[in-house]
Amino acid sequence: MGQHSNKPIDDTTERIERVSIKPTHTGPLSSTVDDAFVEKCQNILLAGSCGDALGKWTEFVPTLDAIESSWPGGLRGFDQVERRLHGAPPPYTDDTQMSLLVLHTLIKMRREQSDINLICTSLAEAFATTWLDDPQTPSRMPGNACLSASNLLRERLPARPDPAWWKAGAPGAGGCGAVMRAYPFALVYADQPEFAVRAAAEHGTITHGAALSSAATAAFVAGVLAGIHGKDCPAMVTAMVQAAETYDHETAAMIESAAAKGADPSITQSAVLGSDNSNPFPGQLRGWAGHEAIAAAAFLLARHGSDAEAAVVAGANTPGDSDSIASVAGVLSAAAGGVMPEKWRAVEGSGEIAQLVEEMISA
Secondary structure, eight states: OOOOOOOOOOSSHHHHHHHTOOOSOOSOGGGTOOHHHHHHHHHHHHHHHHHHHHHTTTTTOOBHHHHHHHSTTOOOSGGGGHHHHTTSOOOOOHHHHHHHHHHHHHHHHHHTTOOHHHHHHHHHHHIIIIIHHOTTGGGGOOOHHHHHHHHHHHHHGGGTTOOOGGGTSBTTOOBSHHHHTOTHHHHHTTTOHHHHHHHHHHHHTTTBOSHHHHHHHHHHHHHHHHHHTTOOHHHHHHHHHHHHHTTOHHHHHHHHHHHHHHTOTTSOHHHHHOSBTTSOOTTOOOSSBHHHHHHHHHHHHHHHTTOHHHHHHHHHSSSSSHHHHHHHHHHHHHHTTOOOOGGGGGSTTGGGHHHHHHHHHTO
8 A cells, every 4th residue: 555644735835826726717607517417416416415314324323233123124215214203304414514505605606706715715614603603513413523623713713814724624634524525516616627626625624634534525526527527437436546646645545446346246345344333344444534435435336336326325334434425425326327216305405406506507
């Protein structure tokens, strides 16, 4: 395995030059996309939400045997948790909550043709105010790294317009929180892929300073972009590996290896994603760290292709960070052309997706 680094992106002239980059295209996204793009974006948002909302039920169930005990045959749909919902729509977690906040912020930033620094500054302020002030945030199981960085940013807000967002994420923070919320960059800046990947990677450092987090975030966005632009699943994986390599070789190698195993039908899912979270083994992709989550999703993309429902269900039936794995896998499979069946529209917020995408392409 190659070199692996947790070194954060630092406060240097090089960083300042990177975040001064502006979008290459101006004008609304609608001028460059078609109806198929709109439909794909809707499917991506739905699949991500469904993976998150289904996987939340198994996230802290430590073994596959325990999942089987609670849901014989595995957890395969919202109908199996209906009695626990008391008539409410299946709720998503902080993963989708933050993704939607990122999407709303990016729509505004695209209209204003903002550079990466202003995008990240606005996102930092949104995390420190809108997200922390949302009364539902505590119940959505937010991650410690996101909470810690957002609270630190709140203290800096009087120093506007620049709260030093790139210093908020702990240098060793490599969890999957930054990865989960990144895919809106691929949607809002679909017409400028290089900018989307760069901006997404930089934004990750708001809460997660480790290079592996930047690598995983860049890989996720690159994979979604490849799918949006009609590339097949192997090409999506290649784009993910190449994007990750810019930031961290080990993350790139993990993605490539996991996808190869996913394409091999002789290798079981439990051999790669594990069967017992309390007894992890070397190489097991439990999804708690950013590079594990994106590699696990690459495995499921290679195994299930554009079958978004199968990818979501498989991701939910894992003993690790199930909601993260299922959500990322669902997004990637939907980007590859997958469509979630109608029954999945029971998820929280599904009725707002079409309007949100319409707002996005008008930006």
